[in-house]
Structure formats: C-alpha cells, structure tokens
Amino acid sequence: MSGILARVGYALALPVVLVAVWWFASAGSTDFYFPPLSRIVAVFPDTWLSSRLADDVLPSLTRLGIGYGVALLAGVALGLAIGSNRVVAAVTEPLLEFLRAIPPPVLVPILILVAGIGDTMKVLVIVSGCLWPVLLNTVDGVRAVDPVLADTCRTYRVRGGRRWWHLVIRSASPRIVTGARQALSVGIILMVISEMFAASSGLGYAVIQFKDGFRIPQMWSGVILLGLLGVLLSVLFRIVEHRVLGWYHGSRDGPRER
Amino acid sequence: MRILLGVAGLLGFGALLELAPRVGLVSDRYAPPTSTILVTLAQRTGESRFWLAVADTLRTWLLGLLIAVALGVAVGIALGTVPVVRRATASTVEFLRPIPSVALIPLVVVLYGSTVTSTLVLVVYAAFWQVLVQVMHGVADVDPVARDTARTYGLGRLARVRYLVWPTALPYVVTGVRLAATVALILTITGELVIGSPGLGQEIATARTSGAVPAMYALTVVTGLLGVLANVATRAAERRVLHWHPSLRAEVAA
Numbered sequence: 001m002s003g004i005l006a007r008v009g010y011a012l013a014l015p016v017v018l019v020a021v022w023w024f025a026s027a028g029s030t031d032f033y034f035p036p037l038s039r040i041v042a043v044f045p046d047t048w049l050s051s052r053l054a055d056d057v058l059p060s061l062t063r064l065g066i067g068y069g070v071a072l073l074a075g076v077a078l079g080l081a082i083g084s085n086r087v088v089a090a091v092t093e094p095l096l097e098f099l100r101a102i103p104p105p106v107l108v109p110i111l112i113l114v115a116g117i118g119d120t121m122k123v124l125v126i127v128s129g130c131l132w133p134v135l136l137n138t139v140d141g142v143r144a145v146d147p148v149l150a151d152t153c154r155t156y157r158v159r160g161g162r163r164w165w166h167l168v169i170r171s172a173s174p175r176i177v178t179g180a181r182q183a184l185s186v187g188i189i190l191m192v193i194s195e196m197f198a199a200s201s202g203l204g205y206a207v208i209q210f211k212d213g214f215r216i217p218q219m220w221s222g223v224i225l226l227g228l229l230g231v232l233l234s235v236l237f238r239i240v241e242h243r244v245l246g247w248y249h250g251s252r253d254g255p256r257e258r
Numbered sequence: 259m260r261i262l263l264g265v266a267g268l269l270g271f272g273a274l275l276e277l278a279p280r281v282g283l284v285s286d287r288y289a290p291p292t293s294t295i296l297v298t299l300a301q302r303t304g305e306s307r308f309w310l311a312v313a314d315t316l317r318t319w320l321l322g323l324l325i326a327v328a329l330g331v332a333v334g335i336a337l338g339t340v341p342v343v344r345r346a347t348a349s350t351v352e353f354l355r356p357i358p359s360v361a362l363i364p365l366v367v368v369l370y371g372s373t374v375t376s377t378l379v380l381v382v383y384a385a386f387w388q389v390l391v392q393v394m395h396g397v398a399d400v401d402p403v404a405r406d407t408a409r410t411y412g413l414g415r416l417a418r419v420r421y422l423v424w425p426t427a428l429p430y431v432v433t434g435v436r437l438a439a440t441v442a443l444i445l446t447i448t449g450e451l452v453i454g455s456p457g458l459g460q461e462i463a464t465a466r467t468s469g470a471v472p473a474m475y476a477l478t479v480v481t482g483l484l485g486v487l488a489n490v491a492t493r494a495a496e497r498r499v500l501h502w503h504p505s506l507r508a509e510v511a512a
Contacts, residue, residue: 091267101485226361
C-alpha cells in the first residue's frame with residue numbers, strides 16, 4: 001500500500017509543483033503575452049467545450065484517425081511485401097531512404113497542388129508522413145524473423161496465410177508497434193501543420209486564428225489542449241501496445257526474473 | 259550487386275515520374291516530369307540565393323542540434339545519476355515529451371515574430387527530448403559491478419561521471435544525437451515553411467505562392483538530400499566515436 005502511495009507521490013509531486021509555480025508566478029502578470037494561468041484555465045471551457053468541440057476538435061481527430069489508419073495498413077502491407085523478397089528490398093532500399101528523409105511538412109505545398117485544400121489533402125499529408133516509420137520498421141521486422149522458427153515452419157509445412165499470420169507478422173509485430181508509435185507523433189504534428197496552411201476548421205486552424213486575432217489566453221489554451229491531446233494519445237497507445245504485445249514483454253521479462 | 263539494384267530502383271522511380279506526365283497519366287501542372295525538375299534544380303544551384311538558403315537552413319539546424327544535445331546531456335546526467343531525482347522527474351518527462359512541438363508555433367510567432375529565434379526554439383524543444391530520454395536510459399544502464407568497483411576504489415563524483423557514467427551512456431547519447439539530428443532537420447524546415455524564417459523552407463513557401471511548381475519539387479528534392487546527408491553523417495560519426503564499443507567491434511569482425 002505504501003509502495004503504491006510512494007509511486008503516486010513520485011509521479012505527481014513535480015507536476016503539481018510546476019503547475020503551482022506557473023499558477024502563482026503568473027498570477028499578477030500584466031504581460032500581454034504571458035497571461036495568468038488562472039485566466040487561461042478560465043477561458044478554456046468557453047473556448048473548447050462549446051461549439052468548437054464539434055467544429056474543430058472532432059474534424060481534426062477524424063482526419064488523424066483516417067490518415068493514421070490508412071498509413072498503418074498500407075505500411076504493414078507494403079512492408080511485408082518488400083521485406084519478404086530480397087530483390088525487391090534491394091531495389092527499393094535507397095529510394096525508401098530518400099523518400100523517408102524528405103521532411104513530411106514539405107509535402108504539404110505539393111499535396112495542396114494535387115488534392116486541393118480539402119480534407120483529402122490533410123488526410124494525404126498525414127498518410128505521407130506516417131507511412132515511412134511503419135513501412136521501414138515492418139521491413140526490418142520481417143527480415144529479422146528467427147531462422148529456426150522459419151525452418152520449423154517449413155518443416156511442418158506451415159504455409160500461406162497461416163505462415164504469414166503466425167510466423168511473419170507475429171515476429172515482426174514488436175517492430176511494427178515501434179513504427180506505429182513513431183508514426184503517431186508524426187501524425188499529430190502533421191495534423192496541426194496541414195491545418196495551419198489552408199483550412200476552415202481544425203485545431204491548428206483555430207489556434208492560428210486566435211494568434212492572428214491576438215486573443216492570447218485562448219491561444220495559450222489551444223497550445224495546452226494540443227499538449228494534452230499528445231499526452232492522451234500516447235497513453236492510449238501504450239495501453240493498446242500492452243494488450244497487443246503482452247506476450248512479447250512477458251517473454252522478455254520472464255527469464256530475467258528467474 | 260545490391261548497389262546496382264538500388265540504383266536501378268532510383269532510376270526506375272525517376273523514369274516513372276518522367277513518363278507519367280508525358281503520356282498524360284497526370285497533369286504536368288501538378289507533377290512536372292523528372293527532367294524538368296532536374297533542369298530547374300540545376301538552374302537553382304547556379305544562383306547565390308539558393309546557396310544562401312541552404313546555408314541558413316544548415317546553420318539553424320546545427321545550432322539547434324548543438325544546443326539541444328548540450329542541454330540534453332547535461333540535464334540527463336544531472337537527473338539520471340541521482341535515483342530520487344530520476345523517480346521524481348520521470349512522470350514530468352513522460353508528460354512533456356509527447357507535447358507536439360508544432361503546438362508551440364503560435365506561441366513563438368507571437369513572442370519572436372518570423373525570425374530564426376522562433377525556429378530555433380522549436381528545433382531545440384523537439385530535439386532536446388530525444389537526447390534527454392536516451393541519456394537518462396544510458397545513465398541508468400551502468401553495470402552494478404563496475405559501479406561498486408568505482409566506489410570501492412574511492413572515485414569521487416566527478417571521476418565517476420567521467421570514467422563510469424559517460425562511457426556507459428555514450429552509445430545512448432550517440433543514438434540520441436542521431437534521432438535528434440533527423441527531428442531537428444524536420445523542425446528547421448517546418449519552421450521556415452510555416453513561420454517564414456529564412457532558409458529552404460521559406461524558399462519552398464515562396465515557390466508555392468508564385469506558382470513555380472518545378473522549383474517547389476526541386477527544393478523538396480534538396481530537403482530530401484539534406485536528410486539523407488544527415489543520416490549518413492550521423493552514422494559515420496557514430497562509428498568514429500564508438501569504435502571501441504563491443505556492438506561496433508562485433509560488426510567489424512563479422
């Protein structure tokens with residue numbers, strides 16, 4: 001019991017102190033750009049929990065969800081195809097290295113040309129950024145399949161769909177999850193960036209609007225909301241990872257404890 | 259053989275992008291053929307303006323990376339070597355790290371305007387966490403036997419950091435620098451693109467507003483080349499700095 005208390009204490013002490021310092025240090029602030037935290041908190045519900053929740057936050061999250069989902073599926077499918085064939089892997093490797101090295105936000109102007117400024121463009125931007133971490137990690141994961149397991153599968157004539165599912169995808173899944181985690185943080189960044197260019201809705205759009213209108217407390221509340229969103233999504237990801245990769249973490253931790 | 263196949267892949271991709279607009283598969287207003295992009299690129303490399311933009315981008319990137327690495331290593335060692343401090347700060351680090359750096363864009367624009375400082379703040383913020391997390395992992399990885407040996411021989415705090423903690427953490431530091439270099443480059447160009455501080459990103463924004471489509475593609479290719487360069491350079495640095503480390507010695511022997 002006291003162990004849990006100590007852990008909660010360690011986890012919460014510093015954040016509480018930091019927020020308290022911010023709260024009191026900014027309490028009497030008259031600086032236009034650094035409003036008191038109390039005012040930022042005060043404008044938060046009016047700013048985000050009213051109509052903006054449906055008008056800005058949900059469209060942003062929907063686009064992120066679609067783009068991220070498409071990138072995951074495409075990345076894993078392409079990664080399996082590329083990783084399981086040595087010639088294809090050799091042909092595509094330098095090309096993929098190059099395409100991955102292009103900073104994803106640079107593609108926004110090009111995708112605006114191709115797909116206009118609508119939702120399609122924003123989803124495409126997210127897909128184009130999230131694809132590479134998933135794809136490259138899947139390729140690496142497929143290549144690193146344990147040869148003993150691969151031989152065992154061949155000996156027992158495990159083929160086709162069952163081989164893909166039980167051997168290849170299972171072996172590659174820790175790497176796929178790593179790629180998916182990297183892709184998520186890229187995705188959030190691109191969600192915001194794509195809305196800063198040309199948009200009529202979305203979180204990034206709203207924050208830029210507040211900035212241009214010099215509504216500084218609202219702008220701060222938007223920055224905080226984006227931060228909270230980033231944290232929330234990474235916590236969600238960790239929960240999903242724990243479920244999906246429970247067997248893997250278990251197999252790594254088990255022998256160490258013995 | 260592998261290299262030949264790789265070159266074939268690159269050439270094939272270039273040929274595909276050349277042919278698709280030529281045969282009318284896509285409009286060349288959106289996707290100019292590869293040859294047009296390359297010609298534009300060659301023209302640009304003859305202009306001093308292009309090289310100034312490249313220099314601006316490189317300067318912001320290196321400066322941001324340098325600050326982030328220095329801060330990350332110092333803070334990481336300070337926080338990581340004292341167990342109580344590490345436990346107390348872990349949750350805060352975990353909380354601050356996933357905050358997307360672009361959330362700070364409106365903030366830095368309001369505070370510093372469309373200047374290099376704005377972009378630098380973004381770059382440092384984003385790259386700092388990559389280094390910090392790696393350093394904290396590295397510092398925690400010190401071999402208990404080596405630690406006890408150091409204590410038995412009466413090594414002081416500074417000597418322990420120098421001869422025990424630093425060599426253990428170095429591989430992690432190098433990994434952190436490699437990750438940070440990529441992130442810093444992305445944020446440098448993003449900052450230039452969105453905030454409008456001078457550099458390649460700003461050139462792309464200018465090309466976009468003036469409708470110079472081939473120039474936009476050419477500059478995008480340049481950013482990709484810079485990214486590849488960053489990867490190659492950090493990998494080479496990694497081999498140099500860590501040539502004594504077992505993980506690399508094994509690679510050489512194999």
